[in-house]
Structures are given as C-alpha cells and as structure tokens.
Amino acid sequence: MRDNPLVTEVLVGLTRHGQAQLDYLGLLLLQALVLFLWWPKDGVAQMLESQHGPHALTAVVMAVGVTTAYFALRAGAEEILLPGQHGLRDWALATPLGLGRILSGYVLGQLVHSLHLLALSSPLLLMAFTVSGGEWAALGWCMAATLVQALFYRLCGAITHLAIGQHRAECSVTVRTILALVYVPVGFFAPFTSHVALTSRLLDESVNTQPAFAAVPDHAAFLAAYAGISVLAALALNLLLLRERRGTAGPRDGAGVGEAVTP
Amino acid sequence: MKLRGRSLLPLLALLCAPPTAAADTVDIDAAVGFTDTFQPGRWTPLSVTVTNHGGDLSGELEVQVTGDDVLRGRLLVTSHRRNLELHRDSRKSLQFTVLPQGLSHPLVIRVHSEGRELARAEVDLRTRFAAERLLLVLSRNADLDYLNDRSVDGLRVLYPHPELLPVHWRGYDAVAAIVLHGVSLERLSASQFDALHKWIAQGGILAVSGGADYALLRSPRLAALLPGVPEGMTRVDAGALQRAFSASLDVARPVHVNRLGAFRGRVRLRAGEMALIVERALGLGRVLYLTFDVAGYPFDRWDGMRGLWLDSLRLPPLTAASPSGAESVTASPLAALIRAEATEFPSSVMAFLFLALYLGLLLAGTGIPVRGTRRRWLALLWSWATPVLFAPAAWLLFGPAAFPRGATAAAVALIEPFPDSSYARLGLDLGVYANRSGALRLEYRGAEPALQPSRQARREGKVEDWVFAGGSRLFVEPLDRRRYVLHALEGEDVIAFDLKASVRNETTGPRLVLDNASGRTLEDLWLVFDGYAYELGSVAAGARVERRLVPSTHGIEVGEPFWRRVFSRSPGDPAQVPAPAQIVLERRSQAMGESGYPGPGHALLVGYTASPLQLAGASVDWPRQEQALVAFRVVALPGDAAAGQTGTEPLAPGDGDTRRPKSPRVQGAAVDAAAQQDE
Numbered sequence: 001m002r003d004n005p006l007v008t009e010v011l012v013g014l015t016r017h018g019q020a021q022l023d024y025l026g027l028l029l030l031q032a033l034v035l036f037l038w039w040p041k042d043g044v045a046q047m048l049e050s051q052h053g054p055h056a057l058t059a060v061v062m063a064v065g066v067t068t069a070y071f072a073l074r075a076g077a078e079e080i081l082l083p084g085q086h087g088l089r090d091w092a093l094a095t096p097l098g099l100g101r102i103l104s105g106y107v108l109g110q111l112v113h114s115l116h117l118l119a120l121s122s123p124l125l126l127m128a129f130t131v132s133g134g135e136w137a138a139l140g141w142c143m144a145a146t147l148v149q150a151l152f153y154r155l156c157g158a159i160t161h162l163a164i165g166q167h168r169a170e171c172s173v174t175v176r177t178i179l180a181l182v183y184v185p186v187g188f189f190a191p192f193t194s195h196v197a198l199t200s201r202l203l204d205e206s207v208n209t210q211p212a213f214a215a216v217p218d219h220a221a222f223l224a225a226y227a228g229i230s231v232l233a234a235l236a237l238n239l240l241l242l243r244e245r246r247g248t249a250g251p252r253d254g255a256g257v258g259e260a261v262t263p
Numbered sequence: 264m265k266l267r268g269r270s271l272l273p274l275l276a277l278l279c280a281p282p283t284a285a286a287d288t289v290d291i292d293a294a295v296g297f298t299d300t301f302q303p304g305r306w307t308p309l310s311v312t313v314t315n316h317g318g319d320l321s322g323e324l325e326v327q328v329t330g331d332d333v334l335r336g337r338l339l340v341t342s343h344r345r346n347l348e349l350h351r352d353s354r355k356s357l358q359f360t361v362l363p364q365g366l367s368h369p370l371v372i373r374v375h376s377e378g379r380e381l382a383r384a385e386v387d388l389r390t391r392f393a394a395e396r397l398l399l400v401l402s403r404n405a406d407l408d409y410l411n412d413r414s415v416d417g418l419r420v421l422y423p424h425p426e427l428l429p430v431h432w433r434g435y436d437a438v439a440a441i442v443l444h445g446v447s448l449e450r451l452s453a454s455q456f457d458a459l460h461k462w463i464a465q466g467g468i469l470a471v472s473g474g475a476d477y478a479l480l481r482s483p484r485l486a487a488l489l490p491g492v493p494e495g496m497t498r499v500d501a502g503a504l505q506r507a508f509s510a511s512l513d514v515a516r517p518v519h520v521n522r523l524g525a526f527r528g529r530v531r532l533r534a535g536e537m538a539l540i541v542e543r544a545l546g547l548g549r550v551l552y553l554t555f556d557v558a559g560y561p562f563d564r565w566d567g568m569r570g571l572w573l574d575s576l577r578l579p580p581l582t583a584a585s586p587s588g589a590e591s592v593t594a595s596p597l598a599a600l601i602r603a604e605a606t607e608f609p610s611s612v613m614a615f616l617f618l619a620l621y622l623g624l625l626l627a628g629t630g631i632p633v634r635g636t637r638r639r640w641l642a643l644l645w646s647w648a649t650p651v652l653f654a655p656a657a658w659l660l661f662g663p664a665a666f667p668r669g670a671t672a673a674a675v676a677l678i679e680p681f682p683d684s685s686y687a688r689l690g691l692d693l694g695v696y697a698n699r700s701g702a703l704r705l706e707y708r709g710a711e712p713a714l715q716p717s718r719q720a721r722r723e724g725k726v727e728d729w730v731f732a733g734g735s736r737l738f739v740e741p742l743d744r745r746r747y748v749l750h751a752l753e754g755e756d757v758i759a760f761d762l763k764a765s766v767r768n769e770t771t772g773p774r775l776v777l778d779n780a781s782g783r784t785l786e787d788l789w790l791v792f793d794g795y796a797y798e799l800g801s802v803a804a805g806a807r808v809e810r811r812l813v814p815s816t817h818g819i820e821v822g823e824p825f826w827r828r829v830f831s832r833s834p835g836d837p838a839q840v841p842a843p844a845q846i847v848l849e850r851r852s853q854a855m856g857e858s859g860y861p862g863p864g865h866a867l868l869v870g871y872t873a874s875p876l877q878l879a880g881a882s883v884d885w886p887r888q889e890q891a892l893v894a895f896r897v898v899a900l901p902g903d904a905a906a907g908q909t910g911t912e913p914l915a916p917g918d919g920d921t922r923r924p925k926s927p928r929v930q931g932a933a934v935d936a937a938a939q940q941d942e
Binding site: 014015025029041044127130133135 | 598601602605606607608609611614615617618621622625626628629630646647650651653654655656657658661662666668696697698699700701725745746747748749
C-alpha cells in the first residue's frame with residue numbers, strides 16, 4: 001500500500017498540520033456539540049418509563065456520517081488538501097503513473113484518510129455508545145457504511161472537480177448540492193441509500209422488538225449500493241482522467257512529482 | 264461376499280440413524296384444572312403427561328398460554344417451560360400452574376429438542392371451563408352434588424383424584440373450599456401437601472369429615488391441620504342429633520361420631536357434650552372438623568345438608584379475579600425503587616470536561632512546529648495517539664467505571680405474616696431491564712411466586728411475551744430484547760416466615776411482645792398504633808422483644824393517612840417523590856378499604872428485611888435493586904388479656920376452647936414433629 005505515492009502522500013500529509021486538520025477539527029467540534037446536546041439529561045428511571053434509551057449514539061453516528069461525507073466531497077473537489085498533497089489532475093497529467101495506479105492510490109488514500117477521521121471521532125462514538133447501549137455489530141456496520149459513503153462522495157467530488165473545477169464557485173455549489181440532494185430527497189424516496197435511515201434502523205430499537213441489525217438486512221444493501229455506485233464513479237473518473245491526459249500535449253517532465261512523493 | 268455386504272447396509276443405516284426420538288413417537292396427554300375443569304381468569308393446575316415410544320429424549324416441555332393484548336391488537340404468549348428427560352418407552356407427568364386469560368385461544372403444549380418440535384397438542388379451553396367457584400371433594404364415595412349451584416355466585420362440585428392436586432398453592436385459585444372424606448393426606452407428595460397447607464394459610468377453607476376410619480385423621484399431616492385428633496368413636500342418640508341439627512333430620516337410631524380430646528379452636532355445633540363441628544383458624548384460613556360421616560347415615564338423605572355445609576363453610580363473597588387484592592391506582596414501586604437506587608448516567612459536566620480536554624489536546628497538537636524539526640515524530644504521535652488513547656479512556660470512564668453495561672434486577676417485596684401461622688404472604692413486584700440489547704434471563708431462588716405481567720404494564724399496553732421456567736431451575740425471561748425497557752412482573756407467594764407478635768393496649772400505652780423466628784433480621788422496625796408511631800430499631804433473627812411504650816415518650820403522633828410517609832422516606836429524597844415502601848403501604852391501605860390500615864383495634868409492625876427472592880445461576884452477579892418490607896397487622900388486645908396470648912385475628916368468642924391457642928409452626932418436614940407434639 002505504501003508503494004503507491006498517493007497513499008504515501010496521504011500518510012505523510014496526516015502527520016503535518018494545515019488547514020485540512022483545522023477544518024476537520026471544526027467538524028469534530030460539531031460532533032462534540034451533537035453529543036453534548038443528545039447526552040442523556042434524564043435519569044434511567046425516566047428512560048425506562050418512556051421505553052426509549054438515549055439517542056446520543058444515533059445522533060453522533062449520523063453527525064459523523066454527514067461530516068465525513070461533507071469533508072470527503074470537499075476533499076474530492078480539492079477544496080481541502082492535506083499539507084503537501086497534490087490534486088488528482090496533477091497526478092494524471094504531470095506524472096507517468098498509470099491511471100489504474102493513480103485511481104487505486106486515490107481510493108486507498110481516501111480510505112486511510114477516512115479511517116483517520118473515524119479514529120478522531122472514536123472517543124465521541126464510544127462515549128455515546130456506553131450510555132446508549134447499542135451493539136458492537138450495529139456500530140461496526142454504521143462505521144463501514146460511513147467509510148463506503150465517504151468514498152462515494154470523494155469520487156463524486158473528484159468528478160465534479162475534473163468536470164467544472166475551473167469554475168470554483170460553481171464547483172463549490174455543486175458539491176454541496178450533491179450532498180444535500182443525496183441526503184435529503186434521495187434518502188427520503190430511497191431510504192436504503194440513506195445513511196441517516198440506516199443509522200436509525202441499526203441503532204434505534206424503540207420500534208423493533210428484535211435487535212435492529214439482526215432483523216433488517218438493509219446494511220448490506222446500503223454497502224452494496226454505495227460500493228457499486230463508487231465503482232461506477234471510479235470508472236467515470238478514469239474516463240475523465242483519460243480524456244484529460246489525451247487532451248494534453250507536450251512532454252511529460254514529471255514536474256511536482258518529487259515534491260509530491262518526498263515527505 | 265457381496266451378499267454379506269448388502270445385508271450389512273440396512274444394519275449400518277440403522278446404526279447411523281439419529282438417536283433422537285422421531286416426531287410421531289412422543290405422545291402428549293393433558294388435563295387442565297380439576298377433573299379437566301377450570302375457571303377462566305384464575306390460576307389453574309395443568310397436568311401434562313408425555314409418553315416416549317422412541318429412543319432416549321432430552322428436550323423441553325413447553326406450555327403456551329395465549330391471551331389478547333387489546334390495546335395493541337396482538338396476541339400475548341406466555342410460555343411455561345420445563346426440562347424433560349425421558350428414557351426409551353417411558354412416561355413422565357409434569358404439572359404447571361397457568362393463568363388462562365380467556366377461552367378463545369387453546370393451550371398449546373409442545374415437546375421440542377434441539378430446536379425441533381417432536382410433539383404438539385392443543386387443549387381446547389371452550390369445553391372445559393366452569394364459571395362458578397369450585398368445591399373440591401376428596402373422597403371415595405361421598406356425593407355432594409347437592410351443593411352444585413349454577414348461579415353467578417355459585418359452586419361447582421368436583422371430585423379430583425388426590426394425587427392430581429396442585430403442587431403450587433396458586434393452583435387452588437378458583438377453589439372455594441375443599442372437603443376431605445375418608446382420604447389420607449399422606450398420599451400427597453411433599454409439594455402437594457405444602458401447597459395445600461399454604462393455600463389454607465392464605466385464606467383457604469378445608470372441611471374434614473369424620474367417620475369410622477378415624478385412624479386416617481390421626482395421620483401426621485391431617486393431625487397437624489385439624490383442630491383436634493379423634494380419640495375414638497362415641498354414640499349420639501337420635502334426639503340429641505335432631506336437637507343439634509334440625510328436627511327434619513330423619514334419624515331413627517343412634518349415630519357414631521368421632522370423639523375428640525383436647526382441641527384448638529372452637530365448637531360450632533355440639534350435641535350435648537359431644538362436639539359435632541369444630542373449627543380452627545390456620546393463618547387466614549380455616550379448618551373445619553365434622554366429627555360425623557357427612558356421607559353416611561342419616562346425613563346422606565337429609566335435605567338440610569346443603570344448608571349445613573353453607574353455614575359451616577361460610578364461603579367468602581366472590582372476588583374479582585385479581586391476584587393481588589384491589590386494583591392499585593398508585594405508582595409502581597419498581598419505578599420508585601429504580602429512581603432511588605439506579606446507577607445514573609455520567610453527568611453532562613463530566614462529558615463536557617472530557618470533550619473539552621480531548622478537543623483541546625487535538626487543537627494544541629496543531630500548533631506543534633514539525634516541518635524540518637526533530638519533533639516530527641511528535642506530530643505523528645499526536646495525530647494518531649491522541650484518539651487511540653482517548654477512545655479506550657472514554658470507554659472505561661463512561662462505561663465500566665461510571666455506567667456498566669448489562670442487566671439489572673429490581674424487586675420490591677411486601678411480606679405480611681399470617682396470624683398464628685409460620686407462613687406469610689409475599690407480594691412481589693419484580694422487574695428486569697438492561698442498558699444493552701439481548702436476552703434477559705433472570706434466574707432466582709428462595710420463593711416460587713406465580714408471576715404475571717404487572718397490571719400497570721397491561722394498562723399501558725407495555726406487555727410483551729414471557730417465558731417462565733419451573734422445576735429445579737427457576738427463571739423468567741422476557742422475549743422483548745430491547746434495551747431501556749422495564750419488564751415488570753407481579754406475583755404472590757406464601758413463604759415460611761415465622762413472626763409472632765402481640766400488642767396489649769395498657770393504660771400507659773401499648774405493650775409489645777415480639778418473637779422473631781423468621782430467620783431474618785428486621786430492620787428499622789416501627790409500631791403504628793392508635794395514632795402514634797413508635798420506632799423499635801432492629802430486631803435480630805431469633806430475638807424476643809418485650810417493650811412497654813408510652814406515647815408521650817416514645818411515640819410520634821401521626822394521623823392515619825400520614826404515618827406511611829413518616830415511615831417510608833429516606834433522608835435526602837425529594838418530598839414529592841414517594842418511596843417504594845410508601846407506595847406498597849398505600850396499596851395495602853387501598854386494599855383494606857374503609858376499615859383503614861392498620862384500622863381500629865389493630866396495630867401494625869412495619870420494618871425492612873432481606874429480600875426472600877435471591878438471584879441464582881447466571882444472574883447471581885447482576886446488579887440488584889431490592890427492598891423487602893414486613894408489615895404485620897396485629898389485633899390489639901385489651902390490657903388485661905392473658906400474657907403471652909398472641910395477637911391473632913380471633914374467631915368469635917369460642918365456647919369450646921379447652922386449651923390455649925397454640926401456634927401450628929408446621930412446615931414441610933416439621934409437620935410430623937408438630938403433630939406429635941400436639942398429641
């Protein structure tokens with residue numbers, strides 16, 4: 001994995017400090033605020049009377065899902081880059097690396113980055129988990145869904161950037177519109193694609209008599225749907241990169257590559 | 264050679280066949296109630312006989328009782344389970360105590376093993392019910408059919424086989440009285456006799472007929488229950504009988520009746536010097552001894568027998584099929600107990616501080632200069648190590664340290680000793696809940712209450728399906744596995760609890776004599792009497808306490824409605840939140856109605872003790888919240904009453920007491936010793 005310069009770039013970038021870290025720290029603050037707001041204020045006796053446990057975990061997982069998706073979209077659109085990280089177009093046009101290697105490195109780098117973000121959120125998740133009383137399996141499925149969803153949004157952001165990246169304002173609006181569209185109307189009309197709905201079904205047992213994760217197979221459908229769409233998005237990205245590379249004339253001098261791969 | 268190989272194939276196939284019994288080799292036979300008759304809405308015994316015609320069987324016998332959840336329009340299934348081990352070609356009978364809620368759903372009986380249903384039977388309840396109360400006649404030849412009465416408050420006379428009597432006292436729920444005639448109680452199993460004894464102690468009526476074979480009545484078990492034992496037979500002439508019973512009694516010659524020596528209780532009917540009907544109180548129940556043969560000459564042809572029986576039995580008016588007295592309108596004591604004792608969530612302040620520390624450290628880490636310095640490793644450590652260290656810290660701090668995951672059992676018990684008895688009524692509110700999802704199997708011991716979903720849960724439509732297991736391993740398990748749901752049950756039992764007390768109202772104040780033979784320490788004991796509450800402190804197990812109490816010195820003046828609050832609140836509790844003990848006492852007060860609690864002429868001893876229900880097996884390590892209250896209502900005797908007299912609920916002033924009332928103190932194996940002592 002570390003042989004891929006794009007992955008190396010991410011691993012190195014994570015150890016440096018820059019705007020990306022501050023951006024995510026802001027999102028982490030938002031997650032902490034959600035946790036604090038949903039932290040149980042009533043006692044156990046009141047919870048038992050209402051037959052509803054605290055919703056802190058559900059709220060925090062939803063917050064983690066939407067913040068990592070937002071972060072991934074912006075990172076895909078190259079609004080956010082780790083310190084020393086280069087854009088996808090740079091890798092495609094300025095290096096002789098094959099597109100397959102670039103794409104695999106890009107995807108792996110995104111997963112590493114998302115894992116780091118989840119690691120940063122993990123104390124908050126575990127705090128919520130202890131009081132909400134969810135199940136490890138359900139939490140694991142939610143995290144896997146968050147990772148796959150973030151990959152999808154990262155690729156969407158990258159496609160948007162390759163398509164209209166030269167118009168920064170339009171690109172910025174587009175990526176936010178994508179997030180809003182997929183989260184709200186698409187999630188409403190096709191609930192199996194909604195991370196919010198999935199989290200609610202997996203972690204909130206107030207309606208179901210059986211543990212939600214055991215009764216509802218939607219988590220698999222969610223993962224499969226997002227994985228499938230991500231593959232399609234990766235193919236589209238590959239085509240866009242190929243078109244960019246073919247449309248570019250001039251010698252390949254490899255400018256910037258040294259900077260990219262040198263920590 | 265080939266032929267030999269072929270002949271071995273069927274043998275090999277036979278050897279390789281699974282050893283479990285096939286589905287059609289297990290038969291189920293069931294009888295509900297008494298002689299296959301039961302009363303809906305009342306606990307009733309269910310006898311199930313399983314016959315195994317196949318190989319050895321190891322599985323489970325399950326009885327499913329289905330009711331309707333009207334509020335939610337669904338079925339409620341209560342499963343009663345027992346382990347079942349049956350060898351090849353053998354048969355086993357198991358008895359359950361079930362509460363059929365209605366007639367529309369049959370009882371379903373299943374035998375299953377390793378997840379496979381081996382046999383199934385359904386018991387149609389529509390053809391087996393009786394709306395009337397039941398009168399059980401244990402006799403070989405007595406015919407008491409004239410007591411049958413199909414009115415609303417009527418009686419149905421049944422003649423069950425003694426060996427099929429319930430093994431749990433709750434099984435007699437629909438029974439108004441039992442008549443014993445010419446049958447020995449020695450034929451009953453220990454659990455059957457224990458159930459019968461407990462049923463009488465909690466208010467049952469047993470009438471025993473005399474007869475020529477009076478040796479039966481001298482057997483240890485009956486002797487322990489009867490007011491007295493027969494010492495022989497004696498003749499009563501016809502005139503005396505007619506004067507005692509009625510001139511309508513068609514008797515032409517003398518009749519032999521049992522002759523009693525000393526007895527406890529009082530004579531309700533006599534012919535000259537001969538006692539004909541003697542009665543004694545046993546706890547809240549009564550035992551009648553009719554010294555003549557109720558099925559013999561001349562009573563077998565007398566029209567007045569029905570009236571005599573009804574006068575003698577004095578059956579209490581029909582009550583609603585509510586198992587725990589009056590319908591409670593107070594809050595649940597379980598909720599109050601949980602509110603008082605449950606582990607609370609970690610505070611918001613603690614969460615805020617932890618989050619602030621974590622985010623502050625991450626923010627501080629972004630300020631570490633790393634480019635081109637030797638401290639780059641520090642940045643790497645900071646970016647990964649901080650969350651990696653804080654994640655387990657969050658888990659430990661907010662989990663095991665402050666708010667452990669798992670199941671909790673909550674129980675509020677009210678123990679009410681019966682007067683002149685070594686038994687007590689146990690009213691139990693039992694709840695289980697968990698802060699994580701999953702199975703909640705509560706194993707317990709110490710009592711065998713007949714449990715059902717709490718009335719409050721039923722009113723609120725919060726009842727789910729349950730599994731109750733009996734036999735050697737008792738457990739309850741709600742089939743609803745949601746977290747943060749209180750699964751509440753309520754039940755009653757009769758337990759051994761030997762507490763004797765007398766209160767005499769002397770001129771200076773009450774004089775209390777308390778003999779604590781319950782085996783449990785009574786703590787924070789109070790005496791409530793005549794508008795005053797007296798703090799008595801702790802009374803150790805086995806201790807005898809005699810106290811003269813002066814209202815102005817030892818008492819706190821309290822009004823009838825207010826003394827419960829004085830007793831039940833712990834320091835620091837909010838004034839508007841009632842404590843579990845207070846709720847329990849309010850319930851009892853409501854159940855007592857207008858007579859009040861403790862009521863005029865009565866004193867009440869109230870204190871705490873150890874819970875009789877103890878966790879067992881896999882549940883022994885569960886956190887528990889429990890409170891057991893003892894409430895002993897004692898008749899206050901006049902100040903000049905004989906010292907040592909126990910404060911029992913007396914019968915009307917007796918005319919035949921030939922010796923002082925004596926505590927029966929019989930239980931289980933002690934029955935025999937007590938009987939010998941009485942003799």
